[in-house]
């Protein structure tokens with residue numbers, strides 16, 4: 337089969353969900369010479385317009401190629417795009433197309449992606465909740481919502497307790513963060529895992545002070561404690577903190593990942609299929625992590641196509657820790673976009689056995705919600721936090 341058409345869609349709705357980035361989804365539809373259709377997803381955040389146009393550009397490198405040669409097709413784009421290793425837009429565009437190609441190969445063979453990758457290592461993927469703490473500011477807010485998460489059956493949850501602090505945190509911020517974490521620990525009990533998201537905000541000294549204060553609440557990991565590219569910061573943090581470091585959602589290639597693994601800067605790797613290079617690169621990155629005794633917790637914060645394909649890959653790798661999950665905090669339209677739901681039950685998701693990414697896209701919703709890409713307004717609360725949390729109390 338040949339790749340005949342690649343169409344990007346920006347989907348948007350007034351129903352915003354738990355975060356600014358949750359109100360938008362970028363979907364890629366690939367149509368083949370035989371009339372088959374496959375779907376992929378790209379990263380929105382503040383980059384909706386440039387990503388949309390990157391998909392149009394990257395498509396030029398894929399049109400006319402054989403669908404089934406997914407590895408070769410990725411390599412061809414790697415060869416063409418001199419700046420791929422420096423371009424998030426190119427990386428997410430090629431990732432979305434790659435996911436759609438794997439979806440197509442699966443559909444052609446009547447097999448879910450997990451069968452193409454060696455088969456299920458597990459029938460259910462354990463997940464952790466994110467997006468559950470919209471508008472939470474006080475420790476009481478966090479405790480109340482954390483209890484609701486546990487009531488839904490989750491055994492692990494992630495949150496960012498740092499309010500509006502950036503780069504540097506003072507005693508006031510440390511105390512507020514500690515009170516929020518303490519409240520969640522007390523609300524969920526000793527056996528539910530709590531995961532601390534830093535969103536790559538801090539310099540190393542501040543992150544180390546935070547770790548000292550939060551250690552006693554036994555978080556499973558500290559995510560992106562320092563800025564993504566701050567290798568010196570990661571080194572210093574690893575030397576002076578006792579917490580396990582999770583990172584990886586901004587990695588855009590196999591070789592960039594190696595930098596963090598080789599130096600032992602990461603304990604739990606969080607590659608994102610929608611910007612690391614699709615299924616093609618994500619599976620290699622997972623194997624690379626396995627060789628370093630590093631567990632994987634795929635980053636999975638955007639939409640239902642990313643969620644579906646992440647479940648497929650999470651089901652096959654031996655070194656899976658947990659898969660991130662926003663499912664219960666998606667706006668309803670994201671759940672409706674796929675015909676076959678992947679609900680979370682008792683903190684895990686049953687791996688679908690339908691072909692390709694394991695879910696079918698509802699074309700009616702795609703048509704209804706498609707919109708022109710527009711530049712997002714920039715407001716004080718950054719898009720990368722869960723909405724309504726950029727506050728002190």
Ligand SMILES: O=C(O)C(=O)C[C@H](O)[C@H](O)CO
Nearest residue numbers: 357381466635637719720721
């Ligand atoms: O889910 C996570 O780990 C995040 O960091 C959330 C978003 O992906 C990130 O803010 C990018 O918008």
Ligand SMILES: [Mg+2]
Nearest residue numbers: 533535559585
């Ligand atoms: Mg994160």
